[in-house]
Amino acid sequence: xxxxxxxxxxxxxxxxxxxxxxxxxxxxxxxxxxxxxxxxxxxxxxxxxxxxxxxxxxxxxxxxxxxxxxxxxxxxxxxxxxxxxxxxxxxxxxxxxxxxxxxxxxxxxxxxxxxxxxxxxxxxxxxxxxxxxxxxxxxxxxxxxxxxxxxxxxxxxxxxxxxxxxxxxxxxxxxxxxxxxxxxxxxxxxxxxxxxxxxxxxxxxxxxxxxxxxxxxxxxxxxxxxxxxxxxxxxxxxxxxxxxxxxxxxxxxxxxxxxxxxxxxxxxxxxxxxxxxxxxxxxxxxxxxxxxxxxxxxxxxxxxxxxxxxx
Amino acid sequence: xxxxxxxxxxxxxxxxxxxxxxxxxxxxxxxxxxxxxxxxxxxxxxxxxxxxxxxxxxxxxxxxxxxxxxxxxxxxxxxxxxxxxxxxxxxxxxxxxxxxxxxxxxxxxxxxxxxxxxxxxxxxxxxxxxxxxxxxxxxxxxxxxxxxxxxxxxxxxxxxxxxxxxxxxxxxxxxxxxxxxxxxxxxxxxxxxxxxxxxxxxxxxxxxxxxxxxxxxxxxxxxxxxxxxxxxxxxxxxxxxxxxxxxxxxxxxxxxxxxxxxxxxxxxxxxxxxxxxxxx
Numbered sequence: 001x002x003x004x005x006x007x008x009x010x011x012x013x014x015x016x017x018x019x020x021x022x023x024x025x026x027x028x029x030x031x032x033x034x035x036x037x038x039x040x041x042x043x044x045x046x047x048x049x050x051x052x053x054x055x056x057x058x059x060x061x062x063x064x065x066x067x068x069x070x071x072x073x074x075x076x077x078x079x080x081x082x083x084x085x086x087x088x089x090x091x092x093x094x095x096x097x098x099x100x101x102x103x104x105x106x107x108x109x110x111x112x113x114x115x116x117x118x119x120x121x122x123x124x125x126x127x128x129x130x131x132x133x134x135x136x137x138x139x140x141x142x143x144x145x146x147x148x149x150x151x152x153x154x155x156x157x158x159x160x161x162x163x164x165x166x167x168x169x170x171x172x173x174x175x176x177x178x179x180x181x182x183x184x185x186x187x188x189x190x191x192x193x194x195x196x197x198x199x200x201x202x203x204x205x206x207x208x209x210x211x212x213x214x215x216x217x218x219x220x221x222x223x224x225x226x227x228x229x230x231x232x233x234x235x236x237x238x239x240x241x242x243x244x245x246x247x248x249x250x251x252x253x254x255x256x257x258x259x260x261x262x263x264x265x266x267x268x269x270x271x272x273x274x275x276x277x278x279x280x281x282x283x284x285x286x287x288x289x290x291x292x293x294x295x296x297x298x299x300x301x302x303x304x305x306x307x308x309x310x311x
Numbered sequence: 312x313x314x315x316x317x318x319x320x321x322x323x324x325x326x327x328x329x330x331x332x333x334x335x336x337x338x339x340x341x342x343x344x345x346x347x348x349x350x351x352x353x354x355x356x357x358x359x360x361x362x363x364x365x366x367x368x369x370x371x372x373x374x375x376x377x378x379x380x381x382x383x384x385x386x387x388x389x390x391x392x393x394x395x396x397x398x399x400x401x402x403x404x405x406x407x408x409x410x411x412x413x414x415x416x417x418x419x420x421x422x423x424x425x426x427x428x429x430x431x432x433x434x435x436x437x438x439x440x441x442x443x444x445x446x447x448x449x450x451x452x453x454x455x456x457x458x459x460x461x462x463x464x465x466x467x468x469x470x471x472x473x474x475x476x477x478x479x480x481x482x483x484x485x486x487x488x489x490x491x492x493x494x495x496x497x498x499x500x501x502x503x504x505x506x507x508x509x510x511x512x513x514x515x516x517x518x519x520x521x522x523x524x525x526x527x528x529x530x531x532x533x534x535x536x537x538x539x540x541x542x543x544x545x546x547x548x549x550x551x552x553x554x555x556x557x558x559x560x561x562x563x564x565x566x567x568x569x570x571x572x573x574x575x576x577x578x579x580x581x582x583x584x585x586x587x588x589x590x591x
Contacts, residue, residue: 028417049442052445190582266436
C-alpha cells in the first residue's frame with residue numbers, strides 16, 4: 001500500500017517482474033542463493049517421502065508379519081479401489097469438508113456483516129468471536145465431546161433438557177458442528193477484511209442512485225466479496241479436508257464407519273491394521289485426488305494474487 | 312445466497328440498536344463454550360458433572376492441582392520447544408527465500424512461489440507412513456527434534472508467502488536510494504529492510520507458533536511419553552470414565568491459553584497471516 005504512494009506514474013510497474021539485467025551465470029546464482037535453503041528443505045521433507053510412498057504402495061507388507069514384504073505391482077491399488085471402505089471414507093470426507101466449509105462461510109459472512117459497522121463494544125465482540133479459532137483443536141474436540149454433547153451432564157441437554165446422546169445419534173452433525181464453531185471466526189476475519197476494504201464511495205454512489213440496502217448488498221457487495229469468499233472457502237477446505245483431531249476424539253470414526261474420513265481411515269490402516277502397502281496406496285490415491293482439486297484451487301489463489309499485485 | 316442474510320443498515324435508531332444487540336448475542340454465543348470450559352475448570356468434580364448445569368459455585372483449584380500432579384509440565388515444555396524452535400527455523404529459511412521472490416526476484420519466481428504453496432496442499436496423511444518408517448529407522452521416534460523439522464516444513468510455505476507480501480511493501484525507491492549511497496547488502500538489510508518488515512516478522516512468527524503449538528496429527532503418531540506435546544497430554548481424556556470434567560477443562564484451558572492470548576494481542580496480524588498475506 002505504501003508502494004502506491006511512493007512510486008507514481010510510469011515507473012509504477014509491478015516490481016517482482018523478472019529483470020534479467022545481466023544473464024551472467026554467477027549473477028543468477030547469487031540471486032538464487034537466498035532461495036535455495038528453503039527450496040531444498042521443502043523438497044527433502046515434503047517430496048522425498050512421497051516418492052517413498054510410491055515405492056511402498058507396490059509392496060505387500062504387513063508389519064505384523066515380519067519378512068512378508070514383497071513386490072506385488074498394482075495389487076494394493078486394486079484392493080484399495082475395490083474395497084468399499086475407501087469409497088465410504090471418501091464420501092465422508094466430502095460431506096464433512098463441504099458442509100463445514102459451507103456452513104462456516106455462511107455464518108462467517110453473517111457475522112462479518114454484523115461487525116462491519118460501528119457499535120458500542122465492537123472490539124470486545126470481535127475478540128469474543130475469534131476465540132473459538134484460537135482454542136487448541138484437540139482441546140476443543142474434547143470440550144464438545146464431554147462438556148457439551150454428553151447425554152447426562154453436557155451443556156446442550158443441561159439447557160434444553162432431554163437425554164439425547166448427540167454423538168451417537170447424530171455423529172456427522174456433531175463433528176461438523178464442532179468444526180464450524182472453530183472455523184467460522186476464520187471465515188469472518190477474511191470476509192470482514194474484504195468488507196472493510198470496500199470503497200465507501202461506491203456504496204454511497206449506489207445509494208444516491210436509489211439502490212436499497214438489499215440491492216446494494218446483492219449487486220455490489222457480494223460480487224466484490226467473491227474473491228474473499230473463495231479464498232476463505234479454499235483455505236478452509238485445505239485444512240478441513242485433513243481433519244483428524246475432531247474425528248479421532250469425538251467419534252473415533254464411528255459409530256461403525258459413519259464418520260471415518262480419509263485421514264482417519266489411512267491412520268487406521270497404518271497403525272491399527274499395519275497394512276503398510278495398502279496404506280501407502282490409499283495415500284497415493286488421496287494425493288492424486290488432492291492434485292486434481294488443488295490445480296483448481298491454485299487457479300483461484302492465482303487470480304486473487306494477481307488482483308492484489310495490481311493494487 | 313439465501314435470503315437469511317439481512318442487508319446492512321448503517322443508520323442509527325431502533326434498527327441500529329437491534330443490530331448491536333444481535334452482534335453482542337452472536338459474540339456471546341460463540342464464546343459460550345470457551346466460557347463454559349474456563350468456568351468448569353474451577354469447579355469441584357461433583358459440580359462439574361451436575362445436571363442441570365451449575366452456573367454459580369465456589370471456585371476451587373482442585374482441577375488445576377490434579378492436572379499438574381499428573382505432570383502436564385513436561386508436555387508443555389515439549390510444546391514450547393517444538394513450536395519456538397520450529398518457528399525460528401522457519402523464519403531463518405523463509406525470510407531470505409521471500410527476499411529472492413520479491414525484492415531481487417529469481418527468474419521463474421512465480422513457479423517457486425506456487426511450488427511452496429502446493430506442498431501445503433499435500434495431505435499430511437499420505438506422508439505419515441514414509442516419515443514414520445524413516446524416523447523409526449533413524450531412531451528418532453519420540454524425539455522433539457523430529458517434530459521441529461516437520462513443523463518447519465509444515466509452516467514454511469505459509470511463512471514464505473507472508474514474508475513476501477511484507478517485503479513487497481518496502482518502497483523500491485528506498486532500496487535504490489540505499490544502493491545509490493553505496494550501502495552494501497548487509498547494511499541495506501539491517502538499516503532499511505529489517506525495521507520496515509519487523510512487524511511482518513512478528514506476525515509470521517505468531518502464525519507459525521499457533522499452528523505448531525496446536526498440531527496433533529504428527530505429534531500423536533510420532534511421539535509418546537518423552538517428546539509428547541500438550542495435545543498428547545489430552546489424549547488420555549478421550550475415553551475417560553468417572554468424574555473428570557473439571558480436570559479436563561482445567562487442562563484444556565492451560566494448553567489453549569498461550570495461543571488464545573497471542574491471538575487476542577495480535578488480532579490485526581492474524582487476518583493477514585491466515586490468508587498467507589493475500590488479505591491486508
